[in-house]
Amino acid sequence: MVLGAVLVLGGCGCASLPSIVPDLARPRGEPVQLAGARGPLSMAQSKAILQRLESGRQETGIFDRHLAIEEAIVGSPLTTGNRVVLLQDGPATYQAMIKAIQAATDHIHLETYILDDDEVGQRFAQALIDKQKQGVSVHLIRDGVGTIGTPAAFFERLTASGIKVLEFNPLNPLVSRKEWELNQRDHRKLLIVDGRTAFLGGINISSVYSGGSFSQRSRTRPGGGPAWRDTDLELQGPVVAEFQKLFLATWAKQKGDALPARNYFPPLEPVGREVVRAIGSSPDEPFSQIYATLLSAIGSAETSIHLTNAYFVPDPQLLAALEAAAARKVAVRLILPSQADSWLVFHAGRAYYDRLLRAGVRIFERRGVILHSKTALIDGVWATVGSTNLDWRSFLHNEELNAVVLGPGFGAQLQSMFDRDLAESDELTLDIWEQRPLEWRVREGFARVWEYWL
Numbered sequence: 001m002v003l004g005a006v007l008v009l010g011g012c013g014c015a016s017l018p019s020i021v022p023d024l025a026r027p028r029g030e031p032v033q034l035a036g037a038r039g040p041l042s043m044a045q046s047k048a049i050l051q052r053l054e055s056g057r058q059e060t061g062i063f064d065r066h067l068a069i070e071e072a073i074v075g076s077p078l079t080t081g082n083r084v085v086l087l088q089d090g091p092a093t094y095q096a097m098i099k100a101i102q103a104a105t106d107h108i109h110l111e112t113y114i115l116d117d118d119e120v121g122q123r124f125a126q127a128l129i130d131k132q133k134q135g136v137s138v139h140l141i142r143d144g145v146g147t148i149g150t151p152a153a154f155f156e157r158l159t160a161s162g163i164k165v166l167e168f169n170p171l172n173p174l175v176s177r178k179e180w181e182l183n184q185r186d187h188r189k190l191l192i193v194d195g196r197t198a199f200l201g202g203i204n205i206s207s208v209y210s211g212g213s214f215s216q217r218s219r220t221r222p223g224g225g226p227a228w229r230d231t232d233l234e235l236q237g238p239v240v241a242e243f244q245k246l247f248l249a250t251w252a253k254q255k256g257d258a259l260p261a262r263n264y265f266p267p268l269e270p271v272g273r274e275v276v277r278a279i280g281s282s283p284d285e286p287f288s289q290i291y292a293t294l295l296s297a298i299g300s301a302e303t304s305i306h307l308t309n310a311y312f313v314p315d316p317q318l319l320a321a322l323e324a325a326a327a328r329k330v331a332v333r334l335i336l337p338s339q340a341d342s343w344l345v346f347h348a349g350r351a352y353y354d355r356l357l358r359a360g361v362r363i364f365e366r367r368g369v370i371l372h373s374k375t376a377l378i379d380g381v382w383a384t385v386g387s388t389n390l391d392w393r394s395f396l397h398n399e400e401l402n403a404v405v406l407g408p409g410f411g412a413q414l415q416s417m418f419d420r421d422l423a424e425s426d427e428l429t430l431d432i433w434e435q436r437p438l439e440w441r442v443r444e445g446f447a448r449v450w451e452y453w454l
Contacts, residue, residue: 032046032050032067032071032078034046034049034050034077034078034079034080034275035077035078035079035080035238036079036080036081036238036270037081037237037238037267037268037269037270040077041080049080049275050067052407053275053381053406053407053408067406069293069296069300070277070293070296070297070404073289073292073293073296074277074279074289074292074293075289076242076277076278076279077242077277078275078276078277078406079237079238079239079242079275079276079277079278080238080270080273080275081237081238081269081270081271081272081273082235082236082237082238082239082270082271082272082273082274082275082276083235083236083237083271083272083274084233084234084235084272084274084276084403084405084410085233085234085235086231086233086385086410086413086414086417087199087201087231087232087233087234088230088231088417089209089211089227089228089229089230089231090120090203090208090209090210090211090228090230091209091210091211093199093201093203093209093230093232094120094123094124094209096199096234097124097191097199098123098124098127100191100193100197100199100234101124101127101128101131101191101193102127102130102131103193104131104136104193104194105136105194106136106137106194106195106262106263106266107136107137107138107139107193107194107195107262107263107264108128108131108136108137108138108139108191108192108193108194109139109190109191109192109244109247110124110128110138110139110140110141110190110191110192111140111141111142111186111188111189111190111191111247111250112140112141112142112143112146112188112189112190112204112205113142113143113146113147113185113186113187113188113189113204113387114143114146114147114204114205114206115140115142115146115147115150115154115204115205115206116149116150116204116205116206116207117150117151117154118206118207119207119210120205120206120207120209120210121150121154121205121206121207124205125154125157125158128140128158128161128163129157129158129161129163132161132162132163133161133162137259137260137262138162138163138164139163139164139166139251139256139259140158140163140164140165140166141166141168141186141247141250141251141254141256142155142165142166142167142168143167143168143169143185143186143187144167144168144169144170144171144185145169145171145185146185146186146187146204147167148171164256164257166251166254166256166257168185168186168250168254168399169181169182169184169185169186169254181283183397184283184284184397184398184399185393185397185398185399186250186398186399187387187388187393187394187398187399187400188200188246188250188280188387188399188400188401189201189202189203189204189232189387189401190243190246190247190401192240192243192244192247194263194266195240195241195244195263195264195265195266195268196236196240196266196268197234197235197236197240198234198235198236198239198240198243198244199232199233199234199235200232200233200235200243200385200386200387200401200402200403201230201231201232201233201374201385201386201387202230202231202232202310202372202373202374202385202386202387203230203231203232203372208225208228208370209227209228209230210227211226211227211228226339226368226369226370227369227370228369228370228372229366229369229370229371229372229373229421230372230373231308231373231374231375231385231417232385233385233403233405235276235403236271236272237268237270237271237272237274237276238268238270239276239277239278239403240268241265241268242277242278243278243401244264244265246278246280246401248264249280250399253284273409274405274406274407274409274410275405275406275407276403276404276405276406277403277404277406278401278402278403279293279384279386279401279402279403279404280399280400280401280402281388281394281395281398281399281400281401281402282399283396283397283398283399288394288395288396288400290384290386290388290394290395290400290402291318291388291394291395293404294318294376294384294388295317295318295321297376297378297382297384298318298321298322298325298378299321299324299325300378301325301330301378301379302330302379303330303331303379303380304330304331304332304333304377304378304379304380305322305325305330305331305332305333305376305377305378306333306335306376306377306378306415306418307332307333307334307335307375307376307390308334308335308336308366308371308373308374308375308376308418308421309334309335309336309371309373309374309375309389309390310337310340310371310372310373310374310389311340311342311345311349311389311390311391311393311394312334312336312349312352312389312390312391313345313348313349313352313390313391313392314349314352314390314391315392315395318390319352319355319356322356322359322361323355323356323359323361326359326360326361327359327360331362332360332361332362333361333362333363333364333418333422334356334361334362334363334364335364335365335366335371335418335421335422335425336349336363336364336365336366336371337365337366337370337371338365338366338367338368338371338425338426339370340370340371341370343443343447344447345391345447346447347440347443347444347446347447348444348447348448349391350440350444351444351445351447351448353428353433354430354433354434357428357429357430357433358430362427363427363428364422364425364426364427364428365425365426365428366421366424366425367424367425367426368424369424373421374386374387374388374389374390374402375414375417375418377411377414377415377418380408380411380412380415381406381407381408381411382404382406382411383404383405383406383410383411383414384402384403384404384405385402385403385405385414386400386401386402386403387400387401387402388400388401388402
């Protein structure tokens with residue numbers, strides 16, 4: 001986690017999470033309306049699709065209670081006719097991304113927190129340079145802190161080829177194109193190719209993802225160190241236009257050069273049956289839309305809440321929501337890291353285990369890998385994958401990006417992945433946790449002091 005003291009010393013003013021998420025009462029009036037390839041569907045069409053999604057699921061009121069709330073909070077439409085592919089770990093994700101880049105004919109938009117100058121980074125750089133030389137327009141947004149360790153020569157090579165590279169909130173205030181906001185970071189990971197295919201999730205561009213996380217033989221990545229366990233999505237269909245809007249908005253907000261005339265919004269025909277909503281959060285907004293809709297979904301849960309997350313430092317509202325769900329007999333399970341790249345975040349999150357375990361929340365720690373995945377599955381029908389961690393930084397300071405996918409079909413895929421991770425995890429019971437060493441308790445207390453900044 002590339003942040004550390006540089007952000008603490010930035011002297012930024014303290015924001016705060018909303019004590020009450022705006023309007024979590026169910027809106028009255030028109031039912032939820034879905035959007036298709038040619039615009040909004042009729043209410044009858046929308047109702048039929050939602051009924052199909054609900055058929056065959058467990059008895060739960062999440063659709064009835066949640067979707068209107070989510071739409072009021074987020075504003076972006078639920079889109080139908082999408083194809084969603086679940087990608088596990090770096091090797092599968094990189095293979096799919098490179099294949100899409102090589103097939104590009106019009107434009108490529110890449111937004112990433114980390115872009116390392118290593119074997120994986122060089123592979124992506126060369127693929128992007130090759131397409132730029134072929135006349136494909138390539139634009140890259142890279143975060144100033146996330147790429148702090150990447151040599152300037154790496155990006156100079158890209159710009160020399162004609163690629164437009166934009167540094168998000170540069171560390172040097174003298175080169176900032178807008179008000180200097182050191183603590184606000186672009187944590188999104190997004191690739192859009194020709195306005196038709198989008199990739200998003202938790203995976204940065206770095207060789208730390210070179211190993212797989214499920215096979216014993218691949219758990220040590222090339223060059224040493226444990227493999228990183230992460231999750232991404234490949235999406236096609238009408239929802240790609242919503243992710244394109246978010247990329248273009250960030251480019252404009254950071255005052256990037258004028259974009260050339262390209263086919264950024266091609267006609268997008270239905271290519272699948274998934275219903276998807278794009279959610280982008282920014283510290284420039286009154287509150288994190290991802291935070292608000294996640295609280296709404298947790299509050300609507302009736303049977304199960306399955307969260308897998310890399311950096312778990314919950315705020316009081318998220319803690320209360322998980323405790324309340326457990327109190328109403330919802331099965332709440334968290335898969336969290338057993339080791340991490342940031343010991344402060346790791347121990348700050350562990351400081352809350354005692355309270356959650358006493359409330360009936362079950363906690364599992366993924367062994368043998370660095371867990372970097374950020375997924376949620378609620379009642380088996382509401383799923384989200386993205387860049388958002390369950391910590392103050394993601395909810396307050398970062399630009400984040402998630403996709404919400406509805407329905408039991410994709411839910412079953414995410415549940416299968418959750419079960420595989422569960423089988424590779426160790427459960428922490430209250431008895432086990434109360435016997436942890438004094439050293440751990442001291443670290444937890446120290447780390448909690450810094451949780452707002454982590």
